[in-house]
Amino acid sequence: MDDHKKEGFIEDPRYKQCNKEALMGIGLGILNLIWWYVFGYGLGSKAPEDYTYIMGLPMWFFMSCIVGAVLFSSLAIIMVSKFFKDMPLDKIDLEDEDNI
Amino acid sequence: MTNIHWNVLVPLILYFLGVFLIGFYSMRFVSSAQKDEGHNGFLSEYLAGGRDLGGFVLAMTLVTTYLSAGSFIGGPGAAYTFGMAWVFLAMTQMPTGYFTLAVLGKKFAIVARKINAVTITDFIRERYKNDALVILCSLSIIAFFIAAMGAQWIGAARLIEGSVGIPYKVALIFFAITVLIYTTIGGFRAVALTDTLQGVIMTIGTIALFIATIHAGGGVSNIIQKMYEINPGLITPYSIKEGFATKAWVTSFWILVGFAVVGLPSVGMRAMSYKDSKSLKQGIIYGTVVSIVLILGMHLIGAFGIVVVPGIESGDLVIPTITTKLFPAWIAGVILAGPLAAVMSTVDSQLLIVVGAIVNDLYANYMNPSIKKDGRKTAKISFASTLIVGVLVFMTAFNPPPIMVWLNLYANAGLISTFLWPIILGLYWKRANAPGAFASIVTGVGTYVLFSKVWPRPLGMHTIGMPLILSLIAFVIVSVSTKKPSKEIIKNFWGI
Numbered sequence: 001m002d003d004h005k006k007e008g009f010i011e012d013p014r015y016k017q018c019n020k021e022a023l024m025g026i027g028l029g030i031l032n033l034i035w036w037y038v039f040g041y042g043l044g045s046k047a048p049e050d051y052t053y054i055m056g057l058p059m060w061f062f063m064s065c066i067v068g069a070v071l072f073s074s075l076a077i078i079m080v081s082k083f084f085k086d087m088p089l090d091k092i093d094l095e096d097e098d099n100i
Numbered sequence: 101m102t103n104i105h106w107n108v109l110v111p112l113i114l115y116f117l118g119v120f121l122i123g124f125y126s127m128r129f130v131s132s133a134q135k136d137e138g139h140n141g142f143l144s145e146y147l148a149g150g151r152d153l154g155g156f157v158l159a160m161t162l163v164t165t166y167l168s169a170g171s172f173i174g175g176p177g178a179a180y181t182f183g184m185a186w187v188f189l190a191m192t193q194m195p196t197g198y199f200t201l202a203v204l205g206k207k208f209a210i211v212a213r214k215i216n217a218v219t220i221t222d223f224i225r226e227r228y229k230n231d232a233l234v235i236l237c238s239l240s241i242i243a244f245f246i247a248a249m250g251a252q253w254i255g256a257a258r259l260i261e262g263s264v265g266i267p268y269k270v271a272l273i274f275f276a277i278t279v280l281i282y283t284t285i286g287g288f289r290a291v292a293l294t295d296t297l298q299g300v301i302m303t304i305g306t307i308a309l310f311i312a313t314i315h316a317g318g319g320v321s322n323i324i325q326k327m328y329e330i331n332p333g334l335i336t337p338y339s340i341k342e343g344f345a346t347k348a349w350v351t352s353f354w355i356l357v358g359f360a361v362v363g364l365p366s367v368g369m370r371a372m373s374y375k376d377s378k379s380l381k382q383g384i385i386y387g388t389v390v391s392i393v394l395i396l397g398m399h400l401i402g403a404f405g406i407v408v409v410p411g412i413e414s415g416d417l418v419i420p421t422i423t424t425k426l427f428p429a430w431i432a433g434v435i436l437a438g439p440l441a442a443v444m445s446t447v448d449s450q451l452l453i454v455v456g457a458i459v460n461d462l463y464a465n466y467m468n469p470s471i472k473k474d475g476r477k478t479a480k481i482s483f484a485s486t487l488i489v490g491v492l493v494f495m496t497a498f499n500p501p502p503i504m505v506w507l508n509l510y511a512n513a514g515l516i517s518t519f520l521w522p523i524i525l526g527l528y529w530k531r532a533n534a535p536g537a538f539a540s541i542v543t544g545v546g547t548y549v550l551f552s553k554v555w556p557r558p559l560g561m562h563t564i565g566m567p568l569i570l571s572l573i574a575f576v577i578v579s580v581s582t583k584k585p586s587k588e589i590i591k592n593f594w595g596i
Contacts, residue, residue: 009595018207025202029195044337056320076198086377
C-alpha cells in the first residue's frame with residue numbers, strides 16, 4: 001500500500017480479486033495441460049497392440065481427452081461459481097469501496 | 101447450373117434468412133445509437149454492442165469466433181488423415197473457453213469502461229500513449245485480418261459449391277452479400293446474436309453427425325479396431341508418421357491454440373463487451389462446455405471418418421461427404437449450415453475488427469477527432485468502410501494476390517505475436533511501457549517470420565513457441581531499462 005500512497009492514488013479495490021481470478025484461470029490451465037500430457041503420453045506410449053480399451057476407446061485417449069474434458073469442465077464450473085465474485089464493472093466512487 | 105441440390109439449398113436459404121432477421125433486429129439499436137450525441141454512443145454500440153452481452157451470448161460468440169473453418173473443415177480433415185493423434189492435438193483448445201475469460205476477465209472489462217475503450221487498439225493507445233504503436237497495431241489488424249478473411253471466404257464458398265452444386269463464384273457472392281449486409285446494418289450486436297444462432301446450429305449439427313457416424317461405423321469399439329487394422333498409428337498419440345506428431349510439437353499447441361488465443365483482437369474484444377460479472381461466470385461455464393462438445397465431436401467424426409467413408413482424396417471433404425452420405429439431403433443442409441456458420445461467425449467478427457481499426461483507431465483518432473461526437477457521421481463512415489473492406493476481401497477471395505496468400509500464412513501467429521504481451525502485461529504489469537511493447541512486437545513477428553523459414557520446429561516445438569518466449573523477454577528487458585510509464589497512465593488504469 002505504501003507504494004500506492006507514494007504514487008498519489010488509491011488502487012482500485014476490485015483488482016485484488018481480479019488478479020486472484022486470473023491466477024486461478026492460469027493454474028487451472030496448467031493443471032489441465034499436465035493431466036492431458038501425463039495420461040496421453042503416459043498410457044499412449046506403449047505399443048498399440050498392448051493397449052487397453054474402455055468404452056471402445058484406447059485408455060490413453062479416454063483418460064486424457066474424455067475424462068480430462070469432463071473433469072476440467074467441472075473444475076472450471078466449480079472455480080467460477082465458488083471462487084469468482086460478483087462485482088460492479090462500471091467506474092466506482094470511493095464510497096463504493098465497502099460494498100465490494 | 102443444372103446440378104443444384106435444392107434439398108440442401110432450401111434449408112441453407114432459410115438459415116440465411118434467420119441471419120438477416122437478426123441483422124434487422126440489431127439495426128434498431130444501431131440507428132437509435134446514431135442519434136446519441138457524444139459519449140461514443142454510436143461506436144460503442146456498433147463495435148461493442150453497447151456492452152450488453154449476457155452470459156450465453158458471450159459464450160457463443162467467443163467460442164464460434166475462435167473456432168473457425170479450421171475446426172470444422174481442416175481439423176476433422178487432418179483427423180481423418182492422422183487419426184486419434186489429431187483429436188488429442190485438437191484438445192489443446194480445451195482451456196480456451198475458461199482461460200481467456202478468466203485471464204482477461206473482469207479486469208479487462210473494468211479497464212475498458214474506465215478508459216471508454218471499444219477496440220483493443222483503444223486499450224493499447226490509452227495504456228502506452230504512443231501514436232506509432234497505435235498505428236502499427238491498427239495496420240497489423242487491417243492487413244492480417246483482411247488476408248485471414250479472404251481464406252475463410254474461400255473455404256465457405258467451396259463448402260457451398262460442394263454441397264449445393266452451384267459454381268464457386270456464385271457461392272462466393274451469395275456468401276459475401278449475406279455477411280456484409282448483416283454486419284453492416286447490425287454491427288457487433290448482430291454479429292454476437294448471429295454467432296449465438298450459429299453456435300446453437302453448430303452444436304446440434306455436431307451432436308447429430310457424431311451419433312450418426314458412430315452408428316454407421318458399428319459402434320466405437322468396432323471403429324477403433326478397424327482404424328487399428330488400417331494403420332496402428334491411427335490410434336496412438338504419435339500418429340502414422342514417425343517424427344510428425346512429436347511430444348514437443350503437439351504439446352506446444354497448448355500455446356498456439358490454447359493459451360495465446362488471449363492475444364487475438366477478435367477474442368479480446370469480446371472480453372470487454374459483456375454486461376456484468378454474472379455474464380462472465382455464465383460465459384465461462386457455457387463457453388467451456390460448448391467448446392468441448394464442438395472440438396471433441398467434430399474431430400472424432402473426422403478421425404472415425406476413415407472407417408465410415410474410406411478413400412476420400414482430400415481430408416477437407418470428410419465432413420461434407422459424411423453428412424451427405426448419412427443424412428437425407430434436407431437434414432444435410434441443416435447440418436452443413438454448421439461449418440458455414442463457423443466460417444461466418446469468424447468472418448463477421450474479423451470484419452468488425454477491421455472496421456474498428458479504420459474508423460475508431462485511425463480515422464477518429466488521427467484524421468478527424470471531432471467525428472466521435474457526431475453519431476450520424478460516424479455511422480456513415482462505419483457503414484461505408486464495412487462495405488469497402490467487404491469488397492476488398494471479396495476481391496481477395498475471388499483472385500488472391502500473392503501478398504495476401506503470404507500474409508494469410510502469418511495471420512494468426514502474427515496477430516498473437518503483436519497483441520499477446522502488450523495486452524497481458526499492459527493489464528497486469530505497471531512497469532510495462534511503449535518501448536517494451538515495441539520491442540516485443542518487433543521481436544515476436546520478426547522471429548516468427550524468420551523461424552518459419554529457417555527453423556520451423558525450434559527445440560521440437562511449433563514455430564510460435566519460441567517467438568512468444570523471446571518477445572516476452574524483449575518486452576521485460578526493454579521496459580525495465582527505459583522510463584517508467586507516466587503517473588497519469590498508472591492512475592488511469594489502476595486508480596479508482
